[in-house]
Amino acid sequence: MDDVWTVSASDTAETVELTLHLGPPRPLVATLSKIELARVTDILPAVSRAVRCGEFSRVQLGTKFQAAIGRDPFKQVTGAAPRRGLFPWWAGLANIIIGLSFAAQHGSLWLRIAGWALATVALTDLVGHAWRWLRRS
Numbered sequence: 001m002d003d004v005w006t007v008s009a010s011d012t013a014e015t016v017e018l019t020l021h022l023g024p025p026r027p028l029v030a031t032l033s034k035i036e037l038a039r040v041t042d043i044l045p046a047v048s049r050a051v052r053c054g055e056f057s058r059v060q061l062g063t064k065f066q067a068a069i070g071r072d073p074f075k076q077v078t079g080a081a082p083r084r085g086l087f088p089w090w091a092g093l094a095n096i097i098i099g100l101s102f103a104a105q106h107g108s109l110w111l112r113i114a115g116w117a118l119a120t121v122a123l124t125d126l127v128g129h130a131w132r133w134l135r136r137s
Contacts, residue, residue: 005047008039019072020047023056029072030065040068083132085125092129095122 006019016037020028032040043064050056062072068130087095102115 004051005044008040019077020051020061022052023047023057027057028061028074028076028079032069032073036073040065043068046103050079080086083128085129087122087125089126089129094128095119096126110128 004020004022008017008019008022008062010017010031015031015033018032018037018040020029020030047056047061049063050060056102058074061074065072065074085092099115099117099119099122103112106112106115
């Protein structure tokens, strides 16, 4: 359509997904039947003009679609959930200390390997926490 709207095929043959990319803070997606899409084709250019002029209103968009097809089909696309580590940062520090103590003090080879593995996993997780913290700030 244009840079504001995209229409893509949905999972079923009778429906399409209409996505509003510009205007709202996050994209809005509506699943419409082909008949409903035909009914709202005159609304799309008006919304595109409003977006380009900086006058986009989610309420007005919902009202226009409610009048045209009897419902407001738009849902906000949610972002990915923030990643979390395997352990909280403080538990990661404790696991590094425990792992290194096992690796250094035990004579059994398998306990030393397990200690190094625990320390390595915890250190990797702690680096991931630091990386996410630095990206957020």
